[in-house]
Amino acid sequence: xxxxxxxxxxTAVEGAIVQINCTYQTSGFYGLSWYQQHDGGAxxxxxxxxxxxxxxxxxxxxxxxxxxxxxxxLLQELQMKDSAxxxxxxxxxxxxxxxxxxxxxxxxx
Amino acid sequence: xxGVSQDxxxxxxxxxxxxxxxCDPISEHNRLYWYRQTLGxxxxxxxxxxxxxxxxKSRLLSNRFSAERPKGSFSTLEIQRTExxxxxxxxxxxxxxxxxxxxxxxxxxxxxVV
Numbered sequence: 111x112x113x114x115x116x117x118x119x120x121t122a123v124e125g126a127i128v129q130i131n132c133t134y135q136t137s138g139f140y141g142l143s144w145y146q147q148h149d150g151g152a153x154x155x156x157x158x159x160x161x162x163x164x165x166x167x168x169x170x171x172x173x174x175x176x177x178x179x180x181x182x183x184l185l186q187e188l189q190m191k192d193s194a195x196x197x198x199x200x201x202x203x204x205x206x207x208x209x210x211x212x213x214x215x216x217x218x219x
Numbered sequence: 220x221x222g223v224s225q226d227x228x229x230x231x232x233x234x235x236x237x238x239x240x241x242c243d244p245i246s247e248h249n250r251l252y253w254y255r256q257t258l259g260x261x262x263x264x265x266x267x268x269x270x271x272x273x274x275x276k277s278r279l280l281s282n283r284f285s286a287e288r289p290k291g292s293f294s295t296l297e298i299q300r301t302e303x304x305x306x307x308x309x310x311x312x313x314x315x316x317x318x319x320x321x322x323x324x325x326x327x328x329x330x331x332v333v
Contacts, residue, residue: 114261143321152223152310154293155321197261205250205316206275209261 112136114210121216125171128185130213132198136181141201142174142181147203147212148194156183156196193217223325225311231331232301239297240328244313251294252322253286254310262310268294269316301332 113135113151122128132142141160145153159174159181165200171184185192199207224243232238233254244251254262265284266276270291283301288294298305308329312322 125301145321152324152326153312153322154324155295158321181239190330199261204275205314206264208264209254211259212261216308 112202112208114198114200114208116196116198116210116213118211119214119216122188123218124188124190126188128188128215129196129198130183130185130191130215132183132210133179134181134198134200135211136200136202137210138202138204139176139179140203141182141199142172142204143199143201143207144172144183145181145197145199145209146194147197155195157163158201188217190219223311223313223323225309225325225328227328228326229329229331230333234303234332235300237241237297238301238330239295240309240311240330242294242296242311243292244294244311245323246292248313248315248317248323249291250314251288252312253294253296254312256308256310256327257306258321265309278309291333298330301330303332306332308332 116132143158144156147153157172169186174181195212197212201210226241252267253265256262268288284294291306308327310327313325315323
């Protein structure tokens with residue numbers, strides 16, 4: 111089975127940097143994905159790490175260390191619209207995703 | 220293609236009734252997934268299809284739940300004899316196998332069992 115841990119809440123001010131950590135225990139691992147979900151909305155894909163290292167997509171970056179079973183999502187230059195829930199998800203060898211419980215990010219003015 | 224569509228958006232039903240939800244995936248996607256999400260939690264896997272074949276069903280899923288994907292296009296999820304514990308958001312997603320760009324989720328069907 112899969113087990114993922116991430117902080118439940120993070121609060122920061124506009125313009126700040128936030129790092130959301132994710133640790134996982136899994137019986138089969140092929141990669142770590144990150145999804146964003148606004149209240150009442152659908153989860154939307156942010157990034158994927160299949161190999162160790164950093165992936166950068168605009169203001170968002172994601173990192174993976176397979177040896178540590180650890181990854182993080184870095185949100186830079188926070189904007190009010192970044193207030194949302196962020197989920198890490200482990201992809202198994204059959205391309206199926208198992209999600210963490212999510213981190214609620216609140217951006218204050 | 221406008222993405223993944225789910226119908227209805229909201230459903231209120233009385234305990235013991237049967238309900239059916241529909242999902243229309245992105246047309247070129249061969250994988251279709253059903254997840255359930257409760258407040259403050261991440262999506263929980265229910266089942267998935269590759270084309271018309273149902274490849275896996277969660278062991279946690281009651282036998283009151285059944286899903287179909289006839290002809291590998293749209294899918295339906297039926298819940299029989301609904302219980303209050305079935306109240307949740309039911310999310311459908313589609314993808315291409317071996318696609319590293321993730322799932323495309325629909326906006327979900329919110330089920331309330333009263």
